Amino acid sequence: MIRRRRPRRPGMALLRCSLIVVLIASGARQPTAVRAQEPVVPPADVEDGQRLYLGACTNCHGPDGNAVPGVDLGHGQFRRASSDAELADIIRRGIPGTAMPPGNYTSRQALLIVAYLRSMATTGSKATATGDATRGKALFEGRGQCLTCHQVQGNGSRLGPDLTDIGRLRRVSELEQALVDPAPEVRPQNRTARVVTRDGATITGRLLNHDTFTLLLLDSQEQLRAFDKSDVREMTIIKSNPKTSYRGRLTAPELADLVGYLVTLKGTRSIRP
Secondary structure, X not given: OOOOOOOOOHHHHHHHHHHHXXXXXXXXXXXHHOOOOOOOXXXXXXXXXXXXXXXXXXXXXXXXXXXXXXXXXXXXXXXXXXXXXXXXXHHHHOOOOOOOOOOOOOXXXXXXXXHHHHHHHHHOOOOOOOOOHHHHHHHHXXXXXXXXXXXXXXXXXXXXXXXXXXXXXXXXXXXHHHHHOOOOEOOHHHOEEEEEEOOOOEEEEEEEEEOOOEEEEEEOOOOEEEEEHHHEEEEEEEOEOOOOOOEOOEOHHHHHHHHHHHOOOOOOOOOOO
16 A cells, blocks of 8 residues: 655745754854953962062063053053063063063063063053142141051151052052052061060060071061060961051042052152142
8 A cells, every 4th residue: 555645844844944044053153152261370470470570670661561651561552562472572582672671580480470461451440540649748647647657768667568669669559459458468578476475575566587596576666676486485477467448538539649649659759748
């Protein structure tokens, strides 16, 4: 017995064709939607790159990377480099015939500096505009009470970091953040220590040096105190930051003025009122 083939319904054929077209189209778009991800740089590498940059590059490029005309390292604007590898090569070899000298860096160190430069573009875009430096100096020395912990060119306290050249070492965005959102921990070179001697005396001060046998502090009266560790019953290094935020204590224009003063502190004679 011969079975008759049922005629295909036009609607089913059209549906199959539509599905095929959709699948092909979606398959064609898929590769273009996938983008290569930016390499994730560990924060420790960025910090190492920052130390290298601050150690040599700020003298010409400045902490924000915009001190050389036509070059803005903080926003990724380079004259001769279009890739990280090219930028690292310039850092190591310099640019003949220009003021850019070769750097005594390994390939690894040059790439760490590049990692820091890339991070600058993403962290410095929201900085407060700098205000009037003269008004900022008055705030620094007056109502801001900054000299109770810091000093500038020998004026002030030695209990905190010396800010004489802070404008050469820190970017505008970093200065602003330090004022309104201080880091929870201080840098190792600025830490405080609490010492309890064997006779029960407690001394707290800025930790200047300690090794296997000795301990050197600058106490709250700014007196140098040296201890033999054999005479110390207990020593605690205080990592927390005692600095409080100026958020709410100073207005936005006042903060801008204070930042405007700090950026002028580059290790040279400061402005006079």
